[in-house]
Amino acid sequence: xxxxxxxxxxxAAAVLIAVLVLLALVGPPLFGDQAAAIHPDxxxxxxxATDPLGTDALGRDLLxxxxxxxxxxxxxxFLATLIGTVGGVLLxxxxxxxxxxAGRLVVAxxxxxxxxxxxxxxMFTAVVTGLGARGAVLGIGVALAxxxxxxxxxxxxxxxxxxxxxxxxxxGVPRRRILTRHILPNIAEPLILNxxxxxxxxxxxxxxxxxxxxxxxxxxxxxGRLLNEAFGHVYVTPAVVVAPALAVALAGLGFMLLxxxxxxxxxxxxxxxxxxxAPTVPPARExxxxxxxxxxxxxxxxxxxxxxxxxxVSLTVRAGEIVGLVGESGSGKSMxxxxxxxxxxxxxxxxxxxxxxxxxxxxxxKPPERRALLGSSLAMVFQDPTASLNPxxxxxxQLAEVATQHDGATRAxxxxxxxxxxxxxxxxxxxxxxxxxxxxxxxxxxxxxxxxMGLMGTPRLIIxxxxxxxxxxxxxxxxxxxxxxxxxxxRAGALFISHDIAVVGELCDRVSVMYAGRVVEELPxxxxxxxxxxxxxxxxxxLPGMDTDRSRPLATIPGRQPSPADVHDGCPFADRCASAxxxxxxxxxxxxxxxxxxxxxxxx
Amino acid sequence: MLISELTVRxxxxxxxxxxxxxxPPGTVTGLVGESGSGKSTxxxxxxxLTPYSGTIEGVERGRVQMVFQDPYSSLDPxxxxxxxIAEGCRVPRDRRAAEVARLLELVCLxxxxxxxxxxxxxxxxxxxxxxARALAAGPDLLIADEVTSALDVSVQGAxxxxxxxxxxxxxLTMLFISHNLAVVRYVCDTIAVMRHGRxxxxxxxxxxxxxxxxxxxxxxxxxVPSxxxx
Numbered sequence: 001x002x003x004x005x006x007x008x009x010x011x012a013a014a015v016l017i018a019v020l021v022l023l024a025l026v027g028p029p030l031f032g033d034q035a036a037a038i039h040p041d042x043x044x045x046x047x048x049a050t051d052p053l054g055t056d057a058l059g060r061d062l063l064x065x066x067x068x069x070x071x072x073x074x075x076x077x078f079l080a081t082l083i084g085t086v087g088g089v090l091l092x093x094x095x096x097x098x099x100x101x102a103g104r105l106v107v108a109x110x111x112x113x114x115x116x117x118x119x120x121x122x123m124f125t126a127v128v129t130g131l132g133a134r135g136a137v138l139g140i141g142v143a144l145a146x147x148x149x150x151x152x153x154x155x156x157x158x159x160x161x162x163x164x165x166x167x168x169x170x171x172g173v174p175r176r177r178i179l180t181r182h183i184l185p186n187i188a189e190p191l192i193l194n195x196x197x198x199x200x201x202x203x204x205x206x207x208x209x210x211x212x213x214x215x216x217x218x219x220x221x222x223x224g225r226l227l228n229e230a231f232g233h234v235y236v237t238p239a240v241v242v243a244p245a246l247a248v249a250l251a252g253l254g255f256m257l258l259x260x261x262x263x264x265x266x267x268x269x270x271x272x273x274x275x276x277x278a279p280t281v282p283p284a285r286e287x288x289x290x291x292x293x294x295x296x297x298x299x300x301x302x303x304x305x306x307x308x309x310x311x312x313v314s315l316t317v318r319a320g321e322i323v324g325l326v327g328e329s330g331s332g333k334s335m336x337x338x339x340x341x342x343x344x345x346x347x348x349x350x351x352x353x354x355x356x357x358x359x360x361x362x363x364x365x366k367p368p369e370r371r372a373l374l375g376s377s378l379a380m381v382f383q384d385p386t387a388s389l390n391p392x393x394x395x396x397x398q399l400a401e402v403a404t405q406h407d408g409a410t411r412a413x414x415x416x417x418x419x420x421x422x423x424x425x426x427x428x429x430x431x432x433x434x435x436x437x438x439x440x441x442x443x444x445x446x447x448x449x450x451x452x453m454g455l456m457g458t459p460r461l462i463i464x465x466x467x468x469x470x471x472x473x474x475x476x477x478x479x480x481x482x483x484x485x486x487x488x489x490x491r492a493g494a495l496f497i498s499h500d501i502a503v504v505g506e507l508c509d510r511v512s513v514m515y516a517g518r519v520v521e522e523l524p525x526x527x528x529x530x531x532x533x534x535x536x537x538x539x540x541x542x543l544p545g546m547d548t549d550r551s552r553p554l555a556t557i558p559g560r561q562p563s564p565a566d567v568h569d570g571c572p573f574a575d576r577c578a579s580a581x582x583x584x585x586x587x588x589x590x591x592x593x594x595x596x597x598x599x600x601x602x603x604x
Numbered sequence: 605m606l607i608s609e610l611t612v613r614x615x616x617x618x619x620x621x622x623x624x625x626x627x628p629p630g631t632v633t634g635l636v637g638e639s640g641s642g643k644s645t646x647x648x649x650x651x652x653l654t655p656y657s658g659t660i661e662g663v664e665r666g667r668v669q670m671v672f673q674d675p676y677s678s679l680d681p682x683x684x685x686x687x688x689i690a691e692g693c694r695v696p697r698d699r700r701a702a703e704v705a706r707l708l709e710l711v712c713l714x715x716x717x718x719x720x721x722x723x724x725x726x727x728x729x730x731x732x733x734x735x736a737r738a739l740a741a742g743p744d745l746l747i748a749d750e751v752t753s754a755l756d757v758s759v760q761g762a763x764x765x766x767x768x769x770x771x772x773x774x775x776l777t778m779l780f781i782s783h784n785l786a787v788v789r790y791v792c793d794t795i796a797v798m799r800h801g802r803x804x805x806x807x808x809x810x811x812x813x814x815x816x817x818x819x820x821x822x823x824x825x826x827x828v829p830s831x832x833x834x
Binding site for chain 1: 638639648651652653666668669670672674677678679680681682683688691692726734737738740741756757758759760761762764765768769783784785786787789790813823824825826827828829
C-alpha cells in the first residue's frame with residue numbers, strides 16, 4: 001500500500017476513488033433534495049450561478065443530480081463486478097474439482113464464451129432478463145465472467161503442477177480443500193488486480209447501457225441515464241452533458257489506473273536503491289606475472305545498497321593450466337567470472353587494481369577495443385548450453401560464423417574447421433551433427449558443441465561456469481575430458497567455476513575457494529587433502545565419497561553464508577567456525593603457507 | 605513392500621518398463637540412474653501420482669509419502685510451516701500444535717518455526733520441513749527424490765545425516781533416489797540401478813560397488829569424482 005501511494009499515478013487513482021466513494025456516501029443525504037427539486041422557470045439552461053453545470057428538462061440542478069447518481073452508478077458497477085468475479089472464479093476453478101471429462105466440458109464452454117463479443121453478451125442477457133437496472137447489472141456481470149474464468153483456469157493450471165500440490169494429494173487432502181487452501185490463495189493476487197480493472201470496465205459498460213436506454217430507467221438515474229436525458233439538448237446547451245460525462249470518464253480512469261498500479265506493484269518493479277557507489281581499489285604494487293594469461297588483482301563488484309558480491313578477489317591463470325573457483329551459491333564465484341568477461345549486469349560496477357588478459361590491461365582499453373580483445377581471446381561456457389546456441393540455426397553454421405567473423409575465414413574454410421572442431425570434442429559423425437539443429441542433440445553433446453564453438457577462434461582463456469552441473473555423471477566425465485584436452489592442445493588457460501569440490505579437485509591444477517565474496521584459500525588441487533582453512537576442510541568433509549565411513553555422520557557447517565549486503569568486518573566465516581577465537585573479529589589476510597598455498601585464517 | 609511388473613507409459617513412450625523391486629521393511633533402497641532413466645517416474649507411480657500397470661504389494665494406498673527435489677516449490681508459499689505440517693497429521697485438533705512441535709524437533713528445527721512462512725527459511729531448512737510434513741502422516745514408505753541435489757554441499761551433509769538418524773530412530777522404510785552414487789552408498793542398504801526404464805542391477809550396496817556386474821553400473825562408478833586424487 002505504501003508503494004502504491006509513492007507512485008504518482010497510483011496516488012492519483014487512490015485519491016480519485018476515495019473522492020468517489022465519499023460522494024457516494026454523503027451525496028444522497030446532502031444533495032438529494034436539491035437534485036429532486038423541480039424548477040419550471042429554469043428548464044434546460046446552461047451554466048448559471050444557481051446551477052453551475054446547467055439544468056435538465058424539469059429544471060433540476062445537474063451538478064447535484066450527478067453527485068447523487070454516484071451512489072447508484074458505483075453500486076451497480078460493484079454488483080456487476082461481483083457477479084462477474086464470483087461467477088468467473090467459480091467457473092474457472094470448477095475443472096480442478098470436477099471429474100476430468102466434466103472439467104473439459106467447462107473449459108470448452110468458457111473458451112466459446114470468451115470468443116463472444118462481451119458487449120453483445122451483455123445486451124443479449126439484458127434483453128432476456130428484462131430492461132432495467134437489474135438486467136443491465138446481470139448483463140455486464142455475465143459479460144465479465146468468461147475472461148475471469150479463463151484467467152482463473154490458466155492460473156489454477158499453473159499452480160496445480162507445483163510439488164506442494166502433489167504433496168497435499170499424497171497426504172490425502174481432498175480436492176476441494178486443495179483448491180481452497182492451496183490453489184486459491186496462490187492465485188489471489190492477479191485475480192484481485194484484475195478485479196480493480198473490471199470495476200472500471202463494468203462502470204463504463206453500465207453507463208453505456210443506461211445511455212442507450214437499456215439500463216437504469218426513470219425516475220431512477222445513474223450517470224448513463226443522465227447522459228441519455230441530457231443528450232437531446234447537447235446542440236442547444238452543450239454544458240448539460242459535461243457533469244455526467246466527466247464523472248464517467250474520471251471514474252473509469254480511476255479504476256483502470258488503480259488496476260494498473262496494483263499490477264505494477266505485484267510485478268515487483270524494483271524500487272530504485274539509488275546509484276551504485278563505485279568501488280575504489282588502490283593500484284597494484286607488485287610486478288605483473290609474465291606467464292599469466294589472466295591476472296586480476298583486488299577485483300571488486302558493487303551494486304546499489306552496499307551489495308558487494310565480489311570483494312578484492314585476486315586470481316592468476318597461466319597458459320595450459322585449469323584453475324578451479326569453488327564456492328557455494330552466493331559466494332560470488334559466478335559474478336567473478338562475469339566481471340572478468342565484463343558482463344556484470346546493470347547497475348553493477350567493477351573495479352580492480354589490475355586486470356590483464358594476455359598481458360593487455362583491460363582497463364586501459366577503450367570499450368570497442370576491449371570488446372574486440374575479449375571476443376577473440378576469451379571463450380565462455382555456461383551451465384545451460386541452450387543459452388549459447390541459437391535454436392533456429394544449424395550447429396555447424398553457428399560454429400563457422402565465429403571463424404568468418406573474427407578471423408575473416410572463407411565460408412568453406414570455416415565450415416571444414418567447424419567439422420574438425422566438433423570431432424576434436426569427441427562428437428561422433430561431426431559432418432552429420434554440423435547439419436543438425438541444437439534441439440536434436442543431447443545435453444552433453446550440446447555442451448561439447450559450445451566448447452567447440454569456443455575453440456573456433458584462438459582463445460587464450462576459457463571460462464567455464466558450472467558447465468557440467470546440469471549433466472549426468474557419465475556425461476560430465478566426457479565434458480571434463482574434452483575441456484582438459486582443449487586446454488592441453490591450445491595451451492590456453494581455463495577458469496573452471498563449480499560448487500563441486502570433488503570435480504574441481506579432479507580436473508584442475510590449482511583451486512581457489514571463495515566464501516562471502518572473497519578467496520579464503522588458494523592451493524594446488526593435489527593438495528586439497530592438506531587444505532587448512534576450516535571452510536575448505538568442512539566442504540571436503542561434508543561431501544560423501546566412495547570411501548566415506550558409513551557408520552559416522554558427515555561433517556556439517558552450522559549457520560549460513562552471509563548475504564553480499566551484510567558481510568561484517570571480521571573473518572566472514574567466524575560465526576560458523578568451530579575454531580574461531582578472539583582474533584577473528586579482524587579479517588585475516590591471505591598469507592602464504594607453503595608452495596602455491598595461501599590461506600586467510602588466523603587459526604589455520 | 606514388493607513392486608512387480610510395474611510399467612508406466614506416456615502415449616507411445618514407455619518410461620518405466622516392467623520393473624520389479626523388493627523393499628524389505630526398515631531398509632533403505634537407493635535408486636540410481638541418469639536423467640530420463642525413469643527413476644522419478646517410478647517414484648511418482650509408487651506414490652500414486654502417476655497411473656501405472658503392474659502391482660504394488662505390502663503398502664496401502666495413501667501410506668506412501670514423498671520428499672521432492674526442489675525445496676522452493678514443494679512448500680506452499682502462502683502457508684505457514686506449522687499449517688503445512690499439520691495437514692498430514694492424523695491427530696485430533698487440540699493435540700495438533702504439540703504434534704507439529706514434536707515433528708519439527710524430529711527434524712532438528714525449533715518449534716517456533718511453526719509460525720514462519722517458507723520464504724523465511726533457507727533451502728536446507730525448507731527440506732527439513734518437507735521431511736517433517738511427510739513424516740506427519742506416519743508413512744509405510746518414504747520416497748526421497750533427489751532431496752539433496754538442489755542444496756549446497758554444506759547443507760547436503762546435514763540433510764543426509766538427518767535422514768540416517770531418522771531411519772535409525774523410526775525404522776523408516778525408504779526409497780532413496782539420487783544420481784550421486786557416493787550419496788546413495790552413504791545412506792542406503794540396497795542399490796537398484798535403472799537405465800532406459802529398466803532395472804539393470806540390484807543388490808546390497810557394498811556388493812554392487814565392490815563388484816558391479818552390469819557394464820552401465822561400472823560406467824557410473826568410474827564417473828564418480830573424488831577430491832582425493834593424489
